[in-house]
């Protein structure tokens with residue numbers, strides 16, 4: 001690559017604001033936009049998993065623990081029962 005060509009590439013990649021194809025930060029390879037995208041993906045994933053937990057858990061039957069700390073309602077492991085944890089995780093959300 002000639003020096004002239006290299007210089008052109010550097011200038012094009014330097015985040016000149018308003019250039020066609022640049023992001024709203026004026027960059028062609030923007031870390032902020034990449035992180036925004038990643039956060040949006042993770043939020044969507046989180047919502048999907050919350051929806052799944054919501055469908056899987058028992059929203060009505062309260063957990064009743066025996067004196068060993070085992071949930072008798074759901075015949076599951078020790079306190080706190082996964083259903084109780086699911087209710088807590090979903091608390092305050094639609």
Ligand SMILES: [Zn+2]
Pocket residue numbers: 023024025026027030031032033
């Ligand atoms: Zn950006």
Ligand SMILES: [Zn+2]
Pocket residue numbers: 062063064071072073074075076081082083084
């Ligand atoms: Zn339970």
